[in-house]
Amino acid sequence: MIKIESLEKRFADVCAVDNLSIELHDGQITGLLGPNGAGKTSTLRMMYGLVRPSGGGIYVDGISVVDEPQKVQAQMGVLPDDGGVYERLSARENIEYFGRLQGLNESQLKTHTDELIELLDMHSIEHRRTAGFSLGERTKVALARAIVHQPQHILLDEPTNGLDVMTTRAVRRLLLELRDRGRCIVFTSHLMHEVENLCDRVVIVAKGRIIADGSVEEIINQSGTESMEEAFVSLACEPERRAMVETSKESTHV
Amino acid sequence: MYRQFWVIFCKEVLDAVRDRKALMSAFLLPLMMALTTSAGVMLVISSLDDSEVIELPVLGAENAEPLIRWLEENGIEVRKAPIDPVAAVNEHREDFVLVIPDDLSEQIWGAEPATIWLVMDASRQDLMQEVRVLKTLVQAWSSQVGSLRLLARGVSPQISQPIQIKEVNTANSQKLAIRVLGSMPLVVLMAMFAGSIGLAADVTAGERERRSFEPLLINPVPRHIVVYGKWGATQLFALVVTLVTLALQLLIAYSLPLSELGVRFELSVSQVLLMMVVIVPVVFMGSALQLFVAIFARSFKDAQTYMGLLVMVPMVPGIYVLMNPGDYELWQTAIPLLGPQLLLVDLFGGTVPDIGSLLLVVVEALLLGVLFAKLTEWMLRREATIYG
Numbered sequence: 001m002i003k004i005e006s007l008e009k010r011f012a013d014v015c016a017v018d019n020l021s022i023e024l025h026d027g028q029i030t031g032l033l034g035p036n037g038a039g040k041t042s043t044l045r046m047m048y049g050l051v052r053p054s055g056g057g058i059y060v061d062g063i064s065v066v067d068e069p070q071k072v073q074a075q076m077g078v079l080p081d082d083g084g085v086y087e088r089l090s091a092r093e094n095i096e097y098f099g100r101l102q103g104l105n106e107s108q109l110k111t112h113t114d115e116l117i118e119l120l121d122m123h124s125i126e127h128r129r130t131a132g133f134s135l136g137e138r139t140k141v142a143l144a145r146a147i148v149h150q151p152q153h154i155l156l157d158e159p160t161n162g163l164d165v166m167t168t169r170a171v172r173r174l175l176l177e178l179r180d181r182g183r184c185i186v187f188t189s190h191l192m193h194e195v196e197n198l199c200d201r202v203v204i205v206a207k208g209r210i211i212a213d214g215s216v217e218e219i220i221n222q223s224g225t226e227s228m229e230e231a232f233v234s235l236a237c238e239p240e241r242r243a244m245v246e247t248s249k250e251s252t253h254v
Numbered sequence: 255m256y257r258q259f260w261v262i263f264c265k266e267v268l269d270a271v272r273d274r275k276a277l278m279s280a281f282l283l284p285l286m287m288a289l290t291t292s293a294g295v296m297l298v299i300s301s302l303d304d305s306e307v308i309e310l311p312v313l314g315a316e317n318a319e320p321l322i323r324w325l326e327e328n329g330i331e332v333r334k335a336p337i338d339p340v341a342a343v344n345e346h347r348e349d350f351v352l353v354i355p356d357d358l359s360e361q362i363w364g365a366e367p368a369t370i371w372l373v374m375d376a377s378r379q380d381l382m383q384e385v386r387v388l389k390t391l392v393q394a395w396s397s398q399v400g401s402l403r404l405l406a407r408g409v410s411p412q413i414s415q416p417i418q419i420k421e422v423n424t425a426n427s428q429k430l431a432i433r434v435l436g437s438m439p440l441v442v443l444m445a446m447f448a449g450s451i452g453l454a455a456d457v458t459a460g461e462r463e464r465r466s467f468e469p470l471l472i473n474p475v476p477r478h479i480v481v482y483g484k485w486g487a488t489q490l491f492a493l494v495v496t497l498v499t500l501a502l503q504l505l506i507a508y509s510l511p512l513s514e515l516g517v518r519f520e521l522s523v524s525q526v527l528l529m530m531v532v533i534v535p536v537v538f539m540g541s542a543l544q545l546f547v548a549i550f551a552r553s554f555k556d557a558q559t560y561m562g563l564l565v566m567v568p569m570v571p572g573i574y575v576l577m578n579p580g581d582y583e584l585w586q587t588a589i590p591l592l593g594p595q596l597l598l599v600d601l602f603g604g605t606v607p608d609i610g611s612l613l614l615v616v617v618e619a620l621l622l623g624v625l626f627a628k629l630t631e632w633m634l635r636r637e638a639t640i641y642g
Contacts, residue, residue, distance in 0.1 A: 084464030
C-alpha cells in the first residue's frame with residue numbers, strides 16, 4: 001500500500017504538485033489520469049524516490065520514501081516514461097543486470113527472468129542485443145527489468161505509449177496477472193480506452209491536484225456524461241477550454 | 255554493497271569490451287606512441303653515423319688539382335659536373351656544383367686573389383649542412399695556402415689569425431637519446447588518459463544521453479556504489495592501456511641498439527615495480543577526474559570533446575620535464591601529474607627516487623582520486639544530472 005500525504009513539489013515559481021493526498025491499495029490497478037503538465041510524472045518520480053518532495057510525505061508499507069529511499073526501491077518496480085536500455089547488452093542481460101542490482105540470487109534470477117520472457121513473449125529477442133530493437137521490444141525489456149525482482153508495488157509511466165496492439169495486449173495481460181497476485185499497480189496514461197479496460201480505480205489529476213477519484217462508472221456518473229473521455233474533459237479541463245471543446249462538438253453535429 | 259559494486263563493475267566492463275570501435279581506438283594510441291618513440295630513437299641513431307659521403311660535381315676540376323685532392327682526402331667524392339651548372343641546379347639535376355675557372359692555377363701561383371663559385375639553391379634548407387662542410391673545407395685549404403705563402407716570405411702564419419674558434423659539440427647523440435627516452439613517462443600518462451576516455455564518457459554522459467540513469471538509480475543501490483562500480487571499470491581500462499604502453503616503451507628501449515649511442519638501458523624488476531607504484535595511483539586519480547568531467551556533459555559527444563582537452567593536462571608538466579631534465583625539488587613532486595613524471599623519468603634513467611617524494615606522489619594521487627570520486631557522486635545526486 002502506498003500512502004501519499006499532502007505532497008507538494010514546486011519548481012522555481014511553478015507548483016507541479018499541490019497538496020496531494022491519496023492511498024493506493026494492493027490488488028488494484030490505479031490509473032493516474034491528467035492532461036499534460038498535470039503533475040503525474042512528478043508525483044511518480046517522488047514516489048520512487050528520485051525527486052525530493054518540497055513538502056508532505058510518501059509511505060510505502062509504512063516506510064518513508066524520503067527517509068529510506070533504497071528500502072522502498074527494493075519493493076518497487078518502476079517503468080519510467082523514457083528510460084533507455086543498454087544497447088550492447090542482450091534483452092536477457094538487461095533484465096539480469098537489474099535483477100542482480102535488486103539482490104536476486106542466480107537461481108531466483110533465472111526463474112524470474114524465464115517467467116517474464118514467457119509472459120511478455122520475448123523468446124525470439126531474448127539473446128539479441130537491444131540495439132535496433134523496435135519501440136515495443138524496448139518497452140518489453142524495460143518493463144521486464146523493472147519487475148524482475150517481483151516487487152509488491154509497480155509504477156508505470158505511460159507504459160503502452162506508442163506500442164502496437166500485440167505488445168499492448170501483452171503488457172495488459174501481464175498487469176492483470178500481477179494485480180490478481182495482489183500487487184499494488186499504479187500507472188499514468190492519457191489513453192482513455194486503456195484506462196477503461198484496465199483500471200479498477202481512476203484518479204484524475206489537474207494542476208497538481210486530485211479532482212476526481214473512483215471507479216470508471218463512478219467517474220462517469222459523477223461528471224454526468226456518457227463516456228470516460230467526456231467525463232475526463234468535463235472534469236480536467238479548464239472551463240474556457242471545455243467551452244471550446246463543446247463548441248467544436250456542436251459544430252460537427254451541425 | 256560489495257556485490258552491487260561487482261555487478262556494476264562487470265556490466266560496465268562487458269559493455270565496454272563489446273564496443274569494438276572504442277576498444278580499438280583505446281589501444282591504437284599506445285601503439286602509435288610506441289612507433290613514434292622508436293622512430294625518434296632510430297632517427298637519432300641514424301643521424302649518428304652521418305659520415306655520409308658528399309658527392310660534389312665539379313666543373314673545371316683540372317684547373318685546381320691540389321684543391322680537388324684536398325677535398326678527396328677529406329671524404330668528398332668529386333665527379334664531373336654538367337656544363338650548364340646553373341640550369342642543372344635550378345632543375346634539381348644537381349644539388350650544387352663547384353665551378354673552378356680556367357685561370358685559377360695561374361692566379362694562385364701569381365698570388366692574386368682568386369675566386370671559385372659554388373652554385374646552389376639557398377632555399378633548400380636540407381642541403382645547408384653539406385654546403386657548410388664544403389665551405390669549411392675550401393676555407394681550410396685556402397688558409398693553408400695562405401699560411402704557406404706567409405712562410406715563404408718568412409712571416410709566421412699565426413700573425414694573420416688573431417682569433418681562432420674551436421667548436422665543442424655538446425649536443426651529442428647520447429643526450430638526444432636520453433631526451434627521447436625521457437619522453438616515455440609523458441607517453442605513458444597520455445596513453446592512460448586517452449585509453450579510458452571512451453569508457454568514462456559512456457558510463458556517465460552516455461547514460462545521461464540514453465536516459466538510462468533514471469531506471470538504473472531506481473534500483474536500491476547507494477549512489478557511491480554506482481560511482482565506484484563505474485570508477486573501477488574505468489580504472490581497469492586505463493590500467494590495461496597504461497601497462498600495454500609501458501611494456502611497449504620498455505620493449506623499445508631494450509630492442510633498439512641504444513648501446514650504439516653509448517646509452518646503457520637496464521631495468522631491474524624492482525625498478526619496474528616502483529614504476530607501478532607511481533603509475534597505479536595516477537590511474538586511480540585520472541579515472542576519477544575523467545568521470546567527474548564527463549558527467550557534466552549531456553551527451554557522449556560533448557564528453558569526448560571535454561576529455562580530449564583533458565588529455566592535454568599531463569602534457570603541460572610533461573613538456574616542463576622534457577625541457578628541464580635532471581634535478582628537481584621536493585615541492586615540484588607535490589604538483590599533480592608533474593611529480594609522477596619526474597619520478598618516472600628518474601626510474602627510466604635508472605635512479606631510485608627518495609622515499610619522501612615517492613610517498614608524497616602516491617598519497618596525493620590517492621587523495622585526489624577520492625576527492626574526484628566524491629564530486630562525481632555529488633553530481634549524481636543532483637536531479638538535474640538524472641533528468642537533464
